[in-house]
Amino acid sequence: MDKELKQVKEQYSEQFYDDEISNRIKSKVYERILKDKRKWSISKKITLLGSVAVIILFLLVGSAFVSQAMAKVVSKVSFFNQIVQSLKETDDRNGKLEALYDVISKTLSENKEYKGKVEVGMSWFFSSEPPSFTVWVGDEDFKQEHEDEIKDIILKCAKSYKIDKVEVVLEVRDNVEPSEKNKELEKFTDEILTITQEVVEEKGYTILANGVSMNPKKVSIKVGIEGTEQQYKEVKNQIEKHVHDVIYAKKHENYEVEVKRESEEEIKNQNWQPIFTAVMEETHKKFKETNGFAYSFHPKPLEIILKTSLSKGEKTKEQAERIEEYARQVVEIKRKELSVEAIPYKIIIRDKENKKLYEKLYN
Known part of the structure; x- marks a missing residue:
């Protein structure tokens, strides 16, 4: 048995990602391959599949020959590369948004007709969604005269950065220019x-x-x-x-x-802030049902809370588990990237009524 298992390991070791997640499941998968290989050899049905390599494919896509639990475990492996790529795209997007804001502010402030009469702000909750620009002006007459022109400037700047569906609102506010x-x-x-x-x-x-x-x-x-x-x-x-x-x-x-x-608590909070931001951004990009985020260091352990638009139900619970697992992998990837010390934490998924759907503790 040991000799055969060793052969299987050597033959298929490169079929799996070499990361922390796959390391925990490799041995189980190899044993399953060997078990299925023996079973199919006895029943003379292995010729239908051509080779044991096909079994690997069936395992990775959730074959009927593999238990649902094993398929779920194997499917977690693929999140690693997805998340790493998504984190890079988020950084690029944030860089674009910051550059866009600088360009718009400079363009409006350098316009002689607008100088001292406008102030611009940009906001967004999720960077993957279109940003919102608010332009404050000194009076209603100025707004009526220049609203379309200012909106056009902002939309053209956004287009140059390939950022679409930008929202622009002009509001009248006294004392736009500081005294x-x-x-x-x-x-x-x-x-x-x-x-x-x-x-x-x-x-x-x-x-x-x-x-x-x-x-x-x-x-x-x-x-x-x-x-x-x-x-x-x-x-x-x-x-x-x-x-x-x-x-x-x-x-x-x-x-x-x-x-x-x-304080130690402030240092811990500061170290975890980029991780919290990544969890909020990445889970929303992957699962649009995720629409809110919160965290709490007190009481221990750390609680990472994701609010969703989900309702209760069996399928809802399965989706909540997927969201939780994805969030966990984001936490671990970002934590290791930043060399943040590991601490116990709990991920909580809440439904649209803010009631707990699912939670899991990691020590």
């Missing part, structure tokens, strides 16, 4: 944040988040500081004093400076 006071405040804030950035980087640290408030006058900085609590306090005091002194020396008012370090 002189707001401009000065923005310039002042940018200067303080630039000083803060330079001082912190000079000390060899990276700013993860920062902000300035006018009332109370305060500069808040979040820095990735590792080490013991004592080491953190020493670094915190040095940065706070140095930032304060530099801001004050540049003839700015006396600002309180507060440094905080990122």
Whole structure:
């Protein structure tokens, strides 16, 4: 038996993807091939198939000779290449959307007739779907006069990037152009944040988040500081004093400076954000029933929740299982790509009433 099984393994080892998923099922598939080979040889029916290689084909497409459970396991193998290709396409698409927004903003801002009178925003939930552009204008008369022209500019820009079915809406809003006071405040804030950035980087640290408030006058900085609590306090005091002194020396008012370090939970959240985005994007591209996403680190384990338009039923459960399995593979592919530490997580599929359809835990 062992000798025959070894021969089968050597003969068909390259028929399967060499990845984590296939490694877990190879031995079962080889044993099934050997079992079917012996059974068909005894019954003299192997001549109908020509060779055992055909059995591989039947296994991969869900032959009647293979149990439904085995067919389901084997079918999971093919998701790997699909997902990798889809992730690349999503990155390309996001790059196009960002470039398109930059071009539209620049085109509108450089038009002398529009300068100071329009502001543009772009939004989308799933990048695989057409983006929506909102253009805010200062008054109704301007909107009536230039609406078609502005829409035409945006649609032509989108067409140049091969992005179709773009939605464009013009809305009237007061104070499209920032006031002189707001401009000065923005310039002042940018200067303080630039000083803060330079001082912190000079000390060899990276700013993860920062902000300035006018009332109370305060500069808040979040820095990735590792080490013991004592080491953190020493670094915190040095940065706070140095930032304060530099801001004050540049003839700015006396600002309180507060440094905080990122917590373990915040680091974990930050590391998983690209994974969450990938799960949301890729499951929607593959399964249009997927129309919402959420996650929660508390209580443990991490919950990855996919909202769908599905209703309850036997076939619905099967589709929920497919969505869950696809989402799991996206998680693992993206997690390994980013070298994010593995943690226990649960994938939950909800129906259109937001009720739980299916869930699976991975430790």
